[in-house]
Amino acid sequence: MSWFTENPWPLILLLSGATVVMLILGGSKGRSVAIVLALLAIAVYFLESSIVTSGEQIEGSLQNLLKGFIAEDLTAIDQQIDDDAPGLKEKAKQGLQLVNLDKTFHMQDIVVMVEENGQKAIAELRANGSLTVEKANMPYHAATRWRTHWKRVGDRWKLAEVHRLNSVTGEEIGVLDAQ
Numbered sequence: 001m002s003w004f005t006e007n008p009w010p011l012i013l014l015l016s017g018a019t020v021v022m023l024i025l026g027g028s029k030g031r032s033v034a035i036v037l038a039l040l041a042i043a044v045y046f047l048e049s050s051i052v053t054s055g056e057q058i059e060g061s062l063q064n065l066l067k068g069f070i071a072e073d074l075t076a077i078d079q080q081i082d083d084d085a086p087g088l089k090e091k092a093k094q095g096l097q098l099v100n101l102d103k104t105f106h107m108q109d110i111v112v113m114v115e116e117n118g119q120k121a122i123a124e125l126r127a128n129g130s131l132t133v134e135k136a137n138m139p140y141h142a143a144t145r146w147r148t149h150w151k152r153v154g155d156r157w158k159l160a161e162v163h164r165l166n167s168v169t170g171e172e173i174g175v176l177d178a179q
Contacts, residue, residue, distance in 0.1 A: 008044050008045060008047075008048040011041075011044050012041045012044055012045060015037050015038070015040050015041035015044065016037075016038070016041050018034075018037050019034045019037040019038045019041065020034075022034035022037060054112070054114045054118060054121060054152075054157070055112035055114060055121070057156075057157050058112045058114075058121055058123050058150050058157050059110055059112065059123075061080050061150070061156075061157050061158075061159070062107060062110065062123060062125065062148070063107070064076065064079075064080055065077060065080045065159065066101075066105070066106075066107060066127070068080065069092075069095070069096065069101050069105075070101045070102075070103055070105060072096055072100070074092070074093060074096060077089075077092045077096075078092070080158065080159050081158060081159045082151060082153060082158035082159060082160045083153075083158075084160070085159070085160050085161070088159065088160075088161070088162060091162070091175055091176065094176055095175070095176060097134065098133070098134055098135075098176060099131045099132065099133055099134060100131060100132045100134060101129065101130075101131050102129055102130035102131060102132070104129045104130055105127065105128070105129030105130065105131060105142075106127070106128065106129055107125050107126065107127045108125070108126050108127075108128065109124075109125060109126045110123060110124075110125040111123065111124050111125070118152065119151060119152045120149070120150065120151050120152070120160075121149075121150045121151075121157065122147060122148070122149055122150070123147075123148045123150060124145075124146065124147050124148075125145070125146050125148070126143070126144065126145050126146075126167070127142075127144045127145075127146060128141075128142065128143045128144065129141070129142065130142075143167050144164065144167060145164070145165040145166070145167045145170070146162065146163065146164055146165060147162075147163040147165060147172075148161065148162050148163070149161035149162075149163075162175055163175075
C-alpha cells in the first residue's frame with residue numbers, strides 16, 4: 001500500500017497555489033477559503049511527518065547499514081541482517097576486510113517495492129563514492145548498483161539477500177568480485 005503522503009510536496013504545492021489564487025482573486029470569502037487551504041497544506045505536511053511507511057523504514061535501515069560499513073562497525077551491520085542469513089553476515093565481514101568506505105560514500109536512486117502482504121520487500125539502489133582497497137591501500141571511486149531483499153521480523157525490516165548488479169547492464173555479479 002502506498003500512502004499519498006509518500007511524497008507530500010505535489011499536494012502541498014497545489015494547496016499553496018490555490019491559496020495564492022484565492023488571496024488574489026477572492027474577496028472576503030476568498031480570504032477565508034485561502035486560510036482553510038493554507039491550514040490544509042500545513043496539516044498535510046505534519047501528517048506526512050507522522051506516517052512512516054515500510055519503504056521509509058527500509059530506506060532508514062539501508063542508511064544505518066551504510067553508516068555501519070563506513071564506521072566499520074560489524075555489530076551495527078549485523079543488527080540490520082536477518083538471523084536466517086548467516087552467510088550474509090560473513091560476506092559483510094569479508095567486505096569490511098576488503099575495503100574501507102569514505103564518509104562521502106552515499107546511496108541514491110533508492111526504489112523500494114513492498115509485496116502485497118507487507119512481509120517482504122525489494123530495494124534497488126545505486127551506491128557511489130570513494131573507498132580504499134585495503135590490500136593495495138589505493139583510493140578508488142566506486143559506482144555500484146544493488147538489489148536487496150528484505151523481510152519483516154517483528155516490527156523491523158531485516159536484510160535477507162543482497163545481489164550486486166553491473167552498473168551498466170544490470171546483470172548480477174558477485175557481491176565481493178572486483179569490477
